[in-house]
Amino acid sequence: MKGTRDLLPAETGLWQRVEDEARRVFAAYNFREIRTPILEPTFLFARSVGADTDIVTKEMYTFEDRDNESLTLRPEATASVVRAYIEHGMFNQGGIQKLYYLGPMFRRERPQKGRYRQFYQIGAEVLGSDHPTIDAEFLEMLVLLLGRVGLTEYNLLLNSVGCPKCRAEYLKVLRQELERVKEKMCGDCQRRAGTNPLRVLDCKVEADQSIIEKLPRILEHLCPECRQHFDCVTGELQQRGIPYQITPRLVRGLDYYTRTTFEMTSNVLGAQNAFLGGGRYDGLAEILGGPPTPGFGVAIGEDRLLLAVQQAAGLSAGDALDVFVAWMGDAAHEPATQLLRALRREGLRVESNYEPAKLKKSLGVANRLGARFAVIIGEGELASGRFQLKDMTAGQQEEVEPARVAAVVKEKLQKG
Ligand code: HAM
Numbered sequence: 001m002k003g004t005r006d007l008l009p010a011e012t013g014l015w016q017r018v019e020d021e022a023r024r025v026f027a028a029y030n031f032r033e034i035r036t037p038i039l040e041p042t043f044l045f046a047r048s049v050g051a052d053t054d055i056v057t058k059e060m061y062t063f064e065d066r067d068n069e070s071l072t073l074r075p076e077a078t079a080s081v082v083r084a085y086i087e088h089g090m091f092n093q094g095g096i097q098k099l100y101y102l103g104p105m106f107r108r109e110r111p112q113k114g115r116y117r118q119f120y121q122i123g124a125e126v127l128g129s130d131h132p133t134i135d136a137e138f139l140e141m142l143v144l145l146l147g148r149v150g151l152t153e154y155n156l157l158l159n160s161v162g163c164p165k166c167r168a169e170y171l172k173v174l175r176q177e178l179e180r181v182k183e184k185m186c187g188d189c190q191r192r193a194g195t196n197p198l199r200v201l202d203c204k205v206e207a208d209q210s211i212i213e214k215l216p217r218i219l220e221h222l223c224p225e226c227r228q229h230f231d232c233v234t235g236e237l238q239q240r241g242i243p244y245q246i247t248p249r250l251v252r253g254l255d256y257y258t259r260t261t262f263e264m265t266s267n268v269l270g271a272q273n274a275f276l277g278g279g280r281y282d283g284l285a286e287i288l289g290g291p292p293t294p295g296f297g298v299a300i301g302e303d304r305l306l307l308a309v310q311q312a313a314g315l316s317a318g319d320a321l322d323v324f325v326a327w328m329g330d331a332a333h334e335p336a337t338q339l340l341r342a343l344r345r346e347g348l349r350v351e352s353n354y355e356p357a358k359l360k361k362s363l364g365v366a367n368r369l370g371a372r373f374a375v376i377i378g379e380g381e382l383a384s385g386r387f388q389l390k391d392m393t394a395g396q397q398e399e400v401e402p403a404r405v406a407a408v409v410k411e412k413l414q415k416g
Pocket residue numbers: 075076077078107109114115116117119120121123124125253254274275276277278279280281296297298299300301302303304
């Protein structure tokens with residue numbers, strides 16, 4: 001199907017390693033996993049992401065269930081996480097909730113490199129505090145994760161979209177200005193100038209760009225509280241040595257944001273260069289019928305992150321075969337079976353011939369599978385009680401007692 005793809009074993013090894021690193025980093029910052037349904041009632045996204053956003057108006061996979069309820073394949077998961085937080089009374093546990101999730105999202109966009117209709121996100125959300133340290137520490141966590149997966153070249157774009165109070169003031173100014181210039185803009189912008197003027201700032205139409213650049217900037221209209229919050233976030237980023245670029249147009253394509261918004265982009269990705277995005281959404285829980293609960297979060301576009309990691313030759317799949325056990329003759333079957341079990345119990349990745357096979361053939365298979373070592377068990381080895389351990393890259397061979405094979409292999413693998 002257009003915009004979807006199969007992830008084959010040649011790729012999934014790297015996906016798993018990136019996900020493992022994410023889980024480890026999230027755990028270090030005390031995040032715990034949440035799993036929410038892929039199907040949700042349509043109104044959840046209309047209410048939270050916003051009825052006039054591209055996602056809700058053009059991109060959702062929505063259908064009527066047999067009982068006429070309108071359902072949608074989730075286009076993002078922040079709304080679902082906040083819904084679950086409210087539904088399960090997680091606010092009653094007091095303090096801050098730190099949650100993360102991984103999984104597929106669905107948006108009916110025009111497919112291109114790094115843009116799919118089923119794509120994957122690794123996301124994290126903090127609910128229950130509006131302190132600017134949350135924002136800065138969260139960004140620090142992302143920097144750590146990117147380092148762990150071998151990505152060092154990227155830009156952190158940062159902005160504040162204010163609170164409902166100062167945004168209303170800003171929108172007045174923006175509307176006035178748009179009235180003056182909208183005639184020269186695309187049809188979408190002309191409509192949005194009336195319905196949702198902030199969305200004009202996301203417009204990608206080339207001819208509109210020079211007009212948008214000259215529009216009033218929200219950062220210049222923040223109320224004192226939002227200004228102070230933003231200054232604290234940037235101050236803490238500086239303290240932590242995290243570089244950022246203030247990007248006044250970064251209002252993000254979803255309506256729930258307040259105050260801090262951010263994206264990270266990579267120059268190796270082409271047109272779809274944002275590989276993660278997020279920000280603060282202090283009003284969302286109330287919009288969804290919950291108690292006032294500030295929130296902050298990110299979603300990493302895993303497909304794009306993987307492209308960037310591959311380009312940067314960062315983390316690699318790590319699913320190469322450690323050992324191939326090549327046995328010859330029926331008498332070698334049982335000792336081979338015992339050795340296989342022992343090696344596998346040690347956590348090594350091991351393969352073998354399932355039927356008696358000639359040595360040359362087995363070593364050919366071992367090579368094709370990329371095995372680092374081969375253990376050879378034939379008549380001579382059974383007679384001497386010592387197996388041959390062959391280093392498949394160096395070509396050297398040595399005799400090792402069966403009980404010591406696992407330890408010797410592990411030691412050699414560690415040495416590299
Ligand atoms: P978003 O910016 O819509 O934010 O998506 C986050 C990331 O998902 C994007 O930066 C991009 O890397 C990836 N992405 C989006 N659409 C596609 C697509 N069609 N194909 C491939 N990758 C895509 C959110 O989803 C918010 N829920 C983030 C957030 C969490 N805000 C607060 N908490």
